[in-house]
Amino acid sequence: MSLLTSLTANVSPDHSAGAHTTIPASVRASDVVLTGDRPTGRLHLGHYAGSLQSRLALQGHCAQTIVVADLQALTDNAGRPAHVAAHVREVMSDYLAVGLDPERTTIALQSRLPALAELTVLYLNLVTVARLERNPTVRAEIEMRGFARDIPAGFLCYPVSQAADITGFRATVVPVGEDQLPMIELSNEIVRRVNRTVGEEVLPECRALLSSTPRLPGIDGRKASKSLGNAISLSATSAEVRELVMAMYTDPGHVRVSDPGKVEDNVVFAYLDAFDPAPEDVAELKRHYTRGGLGDVPLKRRLIDVLNDLLEPIRERRMALAARPDLVDDVIAAGTAVARRETDAVLADVRRAFSL
Numbered sequence: 001m002s003l004l005t006s007l008t009a010n011v012s013p014d015h016s017a018g019a020h021t022t023i024p025a026s027v028r029a030s031d032v033v034l035t036g037d038r039p040t041g042r043l044h045l046g047h048y049a050g051s052l053q054s055r056l057a058l059q060g061h062c063a064q065t066i067v068v069a070d071l072q073a074l075t076d077n078a079g080r081p082a083h084v085a086a087h088v089r090e091v092m093s094d095y096l097a098v099g100l101d102p103e104r105t106t107i108a109l110q111s112r113l114p115a116l117a118e119l120t121v122l123y124l125n126l127v128t129v130a131r132l133e134r135n136p137t138v139r140a141e142i143e144m145r146g147f148a149r150d151i152p153a154g155f156l157c158y159p160v161s162q163a164a165d166i167t168g169f170r171a172t173v174v175p176v177g178e179d180q181l182p183m184i185e186l187s188n189e190i191v192r193r194v195n196r197t198v199g200e201e202v203l204p205e206c207r208a209l210l211s212s213t214p215r216l217p218g219i220d221g222r223k224a225s226k227s228l229g230n231a232i233s234l235s236a237t238s239a240e241v242r243e244l245v246m247a248m249y250t251d252p253g254h255v256r257v258s259d260p261g262k263v264e265d266n267v268v269f270a271y272l273d274a275f276d277p278a279p280e281d282v283a284e285l286k287r288h289y290t291r292g293g294l295g296d297v298p299l300k301r302r303l304i305d306v307l308n309d310l311l312e313p314i315r316e317r318r319m320a321l322a323a324r325p326d327l328v329d330d331v332i333a334a335g336t337a338v339a340r341r342e343t344d345a346v347l348a349d350v351r352r353a354f355s356l
């Protein structure tokens with residue numbers, strides 16, 4: 001048995017806590033699933049709850065590809081290419097460590113799929129600048145990054161490149177968070193325009209698959225993000241987990257243990273809801289907390305145990321992988337070769353639609 005096989009052999013989707021690991025009824029075996037991540041930081045629990053769990057549940061059920069979107073990452077990281085390159089490996093290691101199995105999930109590197117770049121160039125003719133400027137997710141990102149008027153053209157256009165990722169595999173299902181809905185909408189607009197031009201269905205439209213935990217907050221209740229330092233990464237040590245959970249926001253009005261506490265907007269409960277394997281116990285804890293008489297510390301202790309149970313096997317596999325960097329290279333090369341055949345075939349069809 002190869003190390004990779006042994007790494008993934010004892011991983012099943014239900015090794016992980018939480019109630020979100022079942023295959024959504026709306027996804028059929030004939031569906032084609034495509035997702036991607038920008039390699040700009042290590043993956044964290046928000047990624048796990050929001051989309052890695054869906055991917056684990058779906059692998060083997062239908063065709064599934066994950067694109068490590070290094071070109072998309074460069075659209076706002078052109079000044080630090082080495083950072084992006086290093087995180088291709090980190091993100092790949094995270095995938096393998098959580099149990100994504102390259103035998104059942106094709107994992108490919110965007111920059112090594114030239115067909116996606118060519119599709120992007122063709123699609124750019126089907127989209128107006130005004131349409132791109134209206135994208136609410138891109139607008140929020142422009143604001144957050146302080147681009148003001150100096151928006152890299154590639155950044156404004158990355159939703160078009162994302163449409164190439166999606167259509168390049170003829171994807172029908174895209175498991176994403178709510179912030180990605182505008183990208184799906186744009187991709188489907190492009191698909192309709194291509195199909196209308198040719199008068200036949202060259203490309204399928206896709207639908208978003210939203211997870212039941214679309215947005216896990218950071219430990220301070222804001223959006224979980226690497227740059228804010230408020231996320232718990234999948235490779236966090238148990239000491240880091242303890243420190244971050246102990247710093248989690250609960251209810252500022254819950255001063256004495258006997259005070260009634262609030263469950264809404266309470267980060268500890270958001271995490272227990274996402275990861276505790278015993279939802280009935282969590283429901284009872286919520287009732288106790290709301291009544292008063294339950295302190296934050298025992299709740300946090302429980303969460304630390306829950307998270308360490310989830311993360312321990314992930315940490316172990318990640319450590320085994322760190323000792324074998326060649327494995328990650330092999331997985332990228334093999335997945336990208338498969339993906340290249342698929343995306344080249346789609347490009348050939350789309351070129352015909354443009355009379356090329």
Ligand code: TRP
Nearest residue numbers: 034035036037038069072162165
């Ligand atoms: N934009 C996505 C994000 O920031 C990453 C991504 C790239 C993606 N290509 C994709 C998501 C294709 C879904 C499908 O998380």
